[in-house]
Amino acid sequence: MGAAPRSQDQPGFPRRFDGSLESLSVALVDLDDDNTLEIIFGDGNGEVHAVRADGTELAGFPVHTDLPRHLPLAFSDAFDGNPANGEVALSYTPIIGGVAVADLDRDGQQ
Ligand SMILES: [Ca+2]
Numbered sequence: 001m002g003a004a005p006r007s008q009d010q011p012g013f014p015r016r017f018d019g020s021l022e023s024l025s026v027a028l029v030d031l032d033d034d035n036t037l038e039i040i041f042g043d044g045n046g047e048v049h050a051v052r053a054d055g056t057e058l059a060g061f062p063v064h065t066d067l068p069r070h071l072p073l074a075f076s077d078a079f080d081g082n083p084a085n086g087e088v089a090l091s092y093t094p095i096i097g098g099v100a101v102a103d104l105d106r107d108g109q110q
């Protein structure tokens with residue numbers, strides 16, 4: 001599966017993301033109030049991205065969900081996710097649905 005840019009692509013695209021995007025559903029919102037929309041979506045690694053029109057991530061993104069609470073390993077002092085110890089980093093709780101954007105604190109900014 002290639003992601004090589006083609007002449008008709010928007011500069012900065014295509015982008016690659018580590019998390020799976022099978023259930024991708026996006027919201028288009030101008031989060032930084034610069035009159036261009038950002039592409040907001042969650043991925044299978046539990047990250048929420050806000051990608052600007054030039055393909056870069058909006059400052060402060062990605063944000064992520066918590067580690068999966070049903071995995072005691074995630075909260076063990078013996079686990080540090082260090083590949084040198086034969087361990088692998090854990091993914092955050094996957095996001096398998098769409099995202100919603102709202103002004104939760106009612107400050108006029110979404
Ligand atoms: Ca914007």
Ligand SMILES: [Ca+2]
Pocket residue numbers: 102103104105106107108109110
């Ligand atoms: Ca707000």
